[in-house]
Each structure stands twice: as structure tokens, then as C-alpha cells.
Amino acid sequence: MELERVLRDRRSIRKFTGRPVPQDLLDSLLRKALWAPSGMNRQPWKFVVLRGSALQKLLALSSGLAESMDEPLKAQKFNDKMRSFIIGYFKNLGGAGSVVAGLSRHEESAAEDYANVLSAAAAFYNFLLLAHEAGLATCWMTGYVSVEKQLLNLMGVQGHRLVGITPVGYPDQAPPVPPRKHEDLVWLE
Ligand SMILES: Cc1cc2nc3c(=O)[nH]c(=O)nc-3n(C[C@H](O)[C@H](O)[C@H](O)COP(=O)(O)O)c2cc1C
Numbered sequence: 001m002e003l004e005r006v007l008r009d010r011r012s013i014r015k016f017t018g019r020p021v022p023q024d025l026l027d028s029l030l031r032k033a034l035w036a037p038s039g040m041n042r043q044p045w046k047f048v049v050l051r052g053s054a055l056q057k058l059l060a061l062s063s064g065l066a067e068s069m070d071e072p073l074k075a076q077k078f079n080d081k082m083r084s085f086i087i088g089y090f091k092n093l094g095g096a097g098s099v100v101a102g103l104s105r106h107e108e109s110a111a112e113d114y115a116n117v118l119s120a121a122a123a124f125y126n127f128l129l130l131a132h133e134a135g136l137a138t139c140w141m142t143g144y145v146s147v148e149k150q151l152l153n154l155m156g157v158q159g160h161r162l163v164g165i166t167p168v169g170y171p172d173q174a175p176p177v178p179p180r181k182h183e184d185l186v187w188l189e
Contacts, residue, residue: 001133010129011177013137014089016096016169021136026098026168029134033127039115044105045123045163048155051098057154058099058165059092065147066090090143096167100127100138101151103160113161120163128166137171140164 030047038044050058066087073083093099104120107113128138141164144151148162 006129006133008177010132011137011171011175012139013169013171013173013175014085014094014139014167015171015173016094016137016167017172018095018097019170020097021168021170025134025136026100029130029136030100030127032130033123036119036123036126038119038122039112042105042112042116042119044107044116045120046103046105046157046160047123047127048101048103048157049098050101050155054154055097055099058151061147061150061154062093062144063091065144093167094139094169095172096169098168099165100168101155101165102127102163103152103157104163106159106161117161117163124163124166131168135170136168138166138168140166 026049030049033047034043034045036045069087069090070083073086078086102120102124104113104116107116124140128140131138142162144165145162151162151165152158152160
């Protein structure tokens with residue numbers, strides 16, 4: 001697929017068919033995603049794939065988080081339907097059979113840590129695009145930052161920060177394309 005098509009057509013998908021994603025496909029996409037640039041070439045990323053009982057543990061954590069979301073969503077003026085969709089989505093992650101967590105190695109220096117997060121985010125986004133090209137669907141989520149510690153514990157990982165998690169599966173919805181809000185392009189000559 002042409003790169004521009006991949007960029008434009010990738011959508012955040014929150015409902016998946018039950019079709020499992022082959023492990024070798026997921027593995028090859030994640031390996032390709034690592035071809036991202038990185039600050040000082042530290043390559044500070046880590047991907048963790050959660051399936052089976054690991055995914056069930058994540059869903060238990062996620063369901064707890066969902067319970068605490070209603071009031072903040074009300075405060076953001078989300079209507080009843082939207083709130084119940086968002087909370088339901090956090091409870092089952094759209095029925096996806098695989099979840100990928102994108103992590104960034106923590107550095108003591110704030111500047112280096114920042115560069116690591118950006119570098120890991122570049123690799124994570126590579127994965128989202130590659131997954132879309134392969135006919136899979138994803139949804140980058142940072143809603144778990146508030147339970148980052150528990151999530152890292154659940155994965156058995158230390159010394160990292162969470163860049164995001166994404167469910168991965170075959171799409172069972174085709175959401176409308178959100179138009180670009182504005183063009184933030186500045187030319188200084
Ligand atoms: C850094 C980041 C964090 C996001 N966090 C969440 C999230 O926690 N939950 C969620 O449902 N979607 C999340 N999204 C998805 C956005 O809502 C989505 O990208 C946006 O609505 C545009 O839709 P599109 O991805 O289909 O173009 C996140 C996206 C990004 C890039």
C-alpha cells in the first residue's frame with residue numbers, strides 16, 4: 001500500500017472480530033516497527049505482547065480503571081451513550097485477542113528520558129501503520145498512564161515508562177474519518 005494511503009486510512013478501532021492474529025505476523029510487524037530513529041541511537045523501546053491469561057489480567061486492571069472514569073467523563077461533558085461506550089471499551093478493549101504495550105526505557109536525565117519517550121513513540125506509531133498495512137486494526141491508548149505502575153508490575157517490567165497500549169485484531173467497525181482540525185504549518189523564510 002502506498003505510504004500516504006496507510007497514513008490517511010489508519011483509524012483508531014475500538015471493536016474487533018474474534019479472528020485471532022497469527023503470532024508470526026505480529027512478531028514480524030513488531031520487528032519491522034523497530035526501524036525507527038532514536039535519540040543518540042539508544043533504541044530505548046520495548047514492546048510487550050499480552051495474550052491469553054496476561055490479557056485477562058490486563059482486562060481486570062482495565063475494568064477497575066473503567067469504574068473510575070464515569071465522573072471525569074461527565075465533567076468533560078460526554079453524553080450517556082458516549083460514556084457507556086468508552087467505559088465498555090475499557091472493560092473489554094473491543095474484544096481484541098492481543099494487546100501490545102509500547103514502553104520507553106527510563107533515563108535519569110530529564111532530557112534523555114524525553115528523547116527516549118519520543119523515540120519509543122516513533123516505533124509504536126511505526127507498528128500502528130504496519131499493522132494497518134497488514135489488514136489489522138489498532139487504537140493507541142494512553143488512558144492507562146494513571147495505572148502505569150500496576151501495568152508495568154503486571155508485565156514484570158521495571159525502569160520503563162508507558163508510551164501507550166493498543167489492542168490488535170481484525171476490525172469490526174469502520175468509524176468516520178475525523179477531519180484535520182487545522183493546518184499548523186508555519187514557514188519562516
Ligand atoms: C497519544 C495518544 C493517546 C490516545 N489515547 C487514547 C485512549 O486512551 N483511549 C482511546 O480510546 N483512544 C485514544 N487515542 C486515539 C485517539 O482518540 C484517536 O487517534 C483520535 O480520535 C483520531 O482518530 P483516528 O486515530 O481514527 O485518526 C489516543 C491517540 C493518541 C495518539
